[in-house]
Amino acid sequence: MVAAQLQSIINAHTQLEKVSDSTWQPKIAQTVTDSTDAIYLAVPETVADLATIIEAAAQEKWRIIPCGNGSKLDWGSLTEKINLVVSTQKCDRIIDHAEGDLTVTVEAGVQLADLQAKLQATGQFLPIDPIYPQEATIGGIVATADTGSLRHGYGGIRDLILGISFVRADGKIAKGGGRVVKNVAGYDLMKLFTGSYGSLGIISQVTFRTYPIPATAQTFILTGDAPSIATAIKQIKNSGLTPTAADLVTGSVSSALELGNKLGLLVRFQTIPESIAEQGSQLDAIAQSLDLSVTSYQEETEAQIWQKLSELIRIPQSSDGITCKLGILPSSAVQLFQELAEISPTKSLARIHIGSGLGSCQWLESDRAAITRMRSLCQQQQGFLTVLSAAKSVKQEIDIWGYSGNTAIMMQKIKQQFDPQNIFNPQRYVE
Amino acid sequence: MILRNLLSPKTDKLQPIIKQLETAIGKDGVVRRKQELLTYECDGLASYRQRPGVAVLPRTTEEVAAVVKICHDNDIPWVARGAGTGLSGGALPIEDCVLIVTARMKQVLDIDLENHRITVQPGIINNWVTQTVSGAGFYYAPDPSSQIICSIGGNVAENSGGVHCLKYGVTTNHVLGLKLVVADGSIIDVGGMVPEMPGYDLTGVFVGSEGTLGIATEVTLKILKRPEAVCTVLADFPSIEESGAAVAGIISAGIIPAGMEIMDNFTINAVEKTVKTGCYPTDAAAILLIELDGLAVEVKSNKHKAAQICRDNGARNITWANDEATRMKLWKGRKSAFAAAGNISPDYFVQDGVIPRTKLASVLQQINVLGDRYGFKIANVFHAGDGNLHPLILYDNKIAGQFAKVEELGGEILKLCVESGGSLSGEHGIGSDKNCYMPYMFNEIDLETMGYIRNAFNSKGLANPGKMFPTPRTCGERANAQKTANVKGAQLY
Numbered sequence: 020m021v022a023a024q025l026q027s028i029i030n031a032h033t034q035l036e037k038v039s040d041s042t043w044q045p046k047i048a049q050t051v052t053d054s055t056d057a058i059y060l061a062v063p064e065t066v067a068d069l070a071t072i073i074e075a076a077a078q079e080k081w082r083i084i085p086c087g088n089g090s091k092l093d094w095g096s097l098t099e100k101i102n103l104v105v106s107t108q109k110c111d112r113i114i115d116h117a118e119g120d121l122t123v124t125v126e127a128g129v130q131l132a133d134l135q136a137k138l139q140a141t142g143q144f145l146p147i148d149p150i151y152p153q154e155a156t157i158g159g160i161v162a163t164a165d166t167g168s169l170r171h172g173y174g175g176i177r178d179l180i181l182g183i184s185f186v187r188a189d190g191k192i193a194k195g196g197g198r199v200v201k202n203v204a205g206y207d208l209m210k211l212f213t214g215s216y217g218s219l220g221i222i223s224q225v226t227f228r229t230y231p232i233p234a235t236a237q238t239f240i241l242t243g244d245a246p247s248i249a250t251a252i253k254q255i256k257n258s259g260l261t262p263t264a265a266d267l268v269t270g271s272v273s274s275a276l277e278l279g280n281k282l283g284l285l286v287r288f289q290t291i292p293e294s295i296a297e298q299g300s301q302l303d304a305i306a307q308s309l310d311l312s313v314t315s316y317q318e319e320t321e322a323q324i325w326q327k328l329s330e331l332i333r334i335p336q337s338s339d340g341i342t343c344k345l346g347i348l349p350s351s352a353v354q355l356f357q358e359l360a361e362i363s364p365t366k367s368l369a370r371i372h373i374g375s376g377l378g379s380c381q382w383l384e385s386d387r388a389a390i391t392r393m394r395s396l397c398q399q400q401q402g403f404l405t406v407l408s409a410a411k412s413v414k415q416e417i418d419i420w421g422y423s424g425n426t427a428i429m430m431q432k433i434k435q436q437f438d439p440q441n442i443f444n445p446q447r448y449v450e
Numbered sequence: 451m452i453l454r455n456l457l458s459p460k461t462d463k464l465q466p467i468i469k470q471l472e473t474a475i476g477k478d479g480v481v482r483r484k485q486e487l488l489t490y491e492c493d494g495l496a497s498y499r500q501r502p503g504v505a506v507l508p509r510t511t512e513e514v515a516a517v518v519k520i521c522h523d524n525d526i527p528w529v530a531r532g533a534g535t536g537l538s539g540g541a542l543p544i545e546d547c548v549l550i551v552t553a554r555m556k557q558v559l560d561i562d563l564e565n566h567r568i569t570v571q572p573g574i575i576n577n578w579v580t581q582t583v584s585g586a587g588f589y590y591a592p593d594p595s596s597q598i599i600c601s602i603g604g605n606v607a608e609n610s611g612g613v614h615c616l617k618y619g620v621t622t623n624h625v626l627g628l629k630l631v632v633a634d635g636s637i638i639d640v641g642g643m644v645p646e647m648p649g650y651d652l653t654g655v656f657v658g659s660e661g662t663l664g665i666a667t668e669v670t671l672k673i674l675k676r677p678e679a680v681c682t683v684l685a686d687f688p689s690i691e692e693s694g695a696a697v698a699g700i701i702s703a704g705i706i707p708a709g710m711e712i713m714d715n716f717t718i719n720a721v722e723k724t725v726k727t728g729c730y731p732t733d734a735a736a737i738l739l740i741e742l743d744g745l746a747v748e749v750k751s752n753k754h755k756a757a758q759i760c761r762d763n764g765a766r767n768i769t770w771a772n773d774e775a776t777r778m779k780l781w782k783g784r785k786s787a788f789a790a791a792g793n794i795s796p797d798y799f800v801q802d803g804v805i806p807r808t809k810l811a812s813v814l815q816q817i818n819v820l821g822d823r824y825g826f827k828i829a830n831v832f833h834a835g836d837g838n839l840h841p842l843i844l845y846d847n848k849i850a851g852q853f854a855k856v857e858e859l860g861g862e863i864l865k866l867c868v869e870s871g872g873s874l875s876g877e878h879g880i881g882s883d884k885n886c887y888m889p890y891m892f893n894e895i896d897l898e899t900m901g902y903i904r905n906a907f908n909s910k911g912l913a914n915p916g917k918m919f920p921t922p923r924t925c926g927e928r929a930n931a932q933k934t935a936n937v938k939g940a941q942l943y
Contacts, residue, residue, distance in 0.1 A: 117871075121702075259745055
């Protein structure tokens with residue numbers, strides 16, 4: 020039914036196929052619990068075609084999973100009775116790079132890696148470091164608010180996004196914000212859509228602020244006993260040092276990086292050489308006074324260490340692996356890791372950004388009790404723990420979001436306003 | 451008297467709830483006397499005035515919730531007001547409304563230096579936040595020019611900016627969590643002590659919503675460590691174009707100053723005539739102020755680079771100041787710019803628009819052409835780093851019909867900003883002032899979509915009605931014009 024109706028409205032450029040006949044099948048199977056009806060995949064080439072498809076879907080109340088390249092398609096709760104997967108991967112035009120204004124406007128399907136290459140040629144970059152940087156599309160990155168350690172220096176996706184367009188649940192295209200770096204006209208739809216997991220509309224276009232590529236970079240890794248690391252964190256945060264990233268990692272991560280088995284603290288400076296030299300010596304002094312070991316990285320190995328860290332913790336290492344996003348008051352991070360070491364001594368890997376208190380962790384095999392315990396520890400320290408990737412059996416048994424606030428009803432009202440028929444990512448986030 | 455009161459629908463409408471309000475927050479927190487209500491009839495945009503039906507001054511979240519619930523149950527519109535310094539009429543009362551004033555909500559609720567956070571009530575003054583934590587070497591970054599009198603609650607409602615937001619961002623980048631009373635009187639907590647909590651980013655949605663979604667009663671802010679060094683560079687140019695090119699050059703060289711400000715020749719002369727700083731050459735077409743901060747070693751390097759870029763772009767003289775006293779001297783003229791305009795002209799009207807910063811020179815030229823066409827002198831002072839213009843239209847309100855023409859010219863300038871790829875407002879907000887211009891920037895679908903958010907938070911439309919979005923009622927008429935309010939001892943812009 021879906022196929023017949025869509026065939027009549029889509030043009031020759033829109034790819035339409037059965038998911039079961041496509042390479043998308045394994046990803047969809049991880050997310051959708053039943054598949055009695057055939058699920059179709061539509062890949063429009065233009066935003067206008069995307070809007071046409073959604074308009075038809077709205078009339079038929081088809082249940083839709085929106086996505087880009089699907090690298091994070093399994094994040095979110097399980098769902099069922101899905102009719103259509105809509106990918107924006109071919110809506111991939113770079114609309115405008117206003118070089119002198121340090122802004123860039125792109126369609127949702129643009130791959131971050133392609134955009135970075137283009138920006139790099141002008142000495143600029145988008146300061147985000149999400150997981151799957153090669154495949155991830157801009158739309159998917161915004162929908163999941165996914166960035167990494169660079170949050171420390173540049174803020175989250177919400178702080179970098181200046182404007183947004185999206186296809187609403189009735190197929191109409193709406194926008195918010197603009198293309199300038201300062202703008203307070205109208206409600207901030209950019210922030211509403213950042214981290215909304217495709218539940219409110221399909222992001223079609225985004226404007227970001229870009230930054231000049233820093234002159235040079237150096238990363239220092241301090242390792243040692245928990246009390247010394249805790250003191251080092253306090254001293255760094257209380258100093259004039261301006262790292263662009265600063266992550267606390269578990270002993271298991273230090274070990275995977277071949278730096279012993281004690282807690283580690285990665286500190287990245289990206290600035291002019293004389294400042295790096297100055298900050299490096301200040302950091303060294305802190306490390307010396309606390310008897311911490313210091314390893315430093317420059318040039319290619321410097322970027323690689325961050326990439327390696329991200330992949331190690333954030334990509335499930337097996338089909339049993341469980342990856343999570345967490346948040347905690349930064350001052351409680353060291354204590355949390357000490358407790359984690361007791362809960363799951365060898366089976367977990369984790370990091371926490373010491374500025375924001377956000378972080379990520381992975382259990383190498385399913386351990387529901389450990390997740391529950393960690394979540395409770397995070398919540399006690401005013402944070403949260405959300406499961407991202409996990410086996411279907413795990414997702415069926417636990418609440419993956421871990422929302423503990425008093426605002427669920429307001430979120431439901433917003434969802435109801437934007438998507439009254441609940442066609443976008445039903446059951447997966449807010450409904 | 452009694453007869454008139456009985457016949458007056460205005461009195462009837464609010465009379466039944468006065469007792470309830472007094473019970474909810476105490477008699478001393480309910481202001482009804484006309485004389486006392488005069489204070490509240492306008493905000494910083496004094497062109498529009500309307501006396502509220504009643505003003506209430508609660509002290510706690512629960513008291514605010516009780517007031518809002520009474521309004522909700524009785525279908526009475528209400529408007530939130532902080533210090534009343536807003537420049538877009540966001541806190542302008544509407545007829546027969548309950549005005550909720552946060553002036554008595556001035557407590558610091560929690561300071562957590564280790565986590566760089568502070569939680570305050572909304573009535574606290576922006577600058578007090580910095581004063582509270584400065585002893586420990588911290589500060590609160592957003593610094594609207596009215597920071598010694600404006601309230602944090604108002605900053606949250608308007609998403610206020612400031613001179614240093616080029617590098618550090620505006621209010622929304624510094625708010626972690628909020629306790630809100632929404633329009634049905636219920637209390638919700640959005641965000642928290644940690645960013646990116648699960649669920650929609652309702653903190654991000656609320657900041658800048660101009661009182662149309664509810665009222666914030668507790669605000670958790672990020673605080674920053676004071677930079678090690680600060681340096682202010684002053685350069686003067688023979689043309690506005692060259693000063694604009696220097697701004698673009700500095701940005702593209704990879705330097706992100708805390709702020710960059712430009713003043714044109716007309717403003718320079720107004721300032722030198724009024725405050726006589728002696729810093730700004732009166733024959734310069736433009737002066738550029740650049741504030742650099744960070745580690746001493748970076749500030750030193752960037753200072754030389756920025757100065758060289760200014761020279762390469764035609765700067766005639768360059769001076770800089772590293773110590774606080776000299777820096778303040780260089781800034782004094784900029785900070786007095788609006789007062790100076792007030793001294794050389796009977797009245798002035800300030801506009802707030804944004805353009806892509808690369809279009810500074812051409813847009814400024816077009817603004818002057820518009821000014822000539824309408825027959826008004828326009829002084830230009832602006833946050834050049836982020837393209838946020840504040841053209842000042844000088845006029846005389848005593849001349850009949852002048853303000854109407856000034857408003858029209860202001861509208862033309864906004865249209866020009868939007869057509870250049872910019873925005874209707876960079877920091878003052880839309881409020882009652884610019885809601886009719888929203889269609890320049892957003893189409894019906896966009897506005898309808900924004901309405902979804904308002905419906906969710908404010909289904910009866912009682913929270914700050916008629917603001918931010920165009921309505922047939924408000925956009926069909928314009929209130930009587932008066933000049934912008936003067937608030938003693940502070941700059942409003």
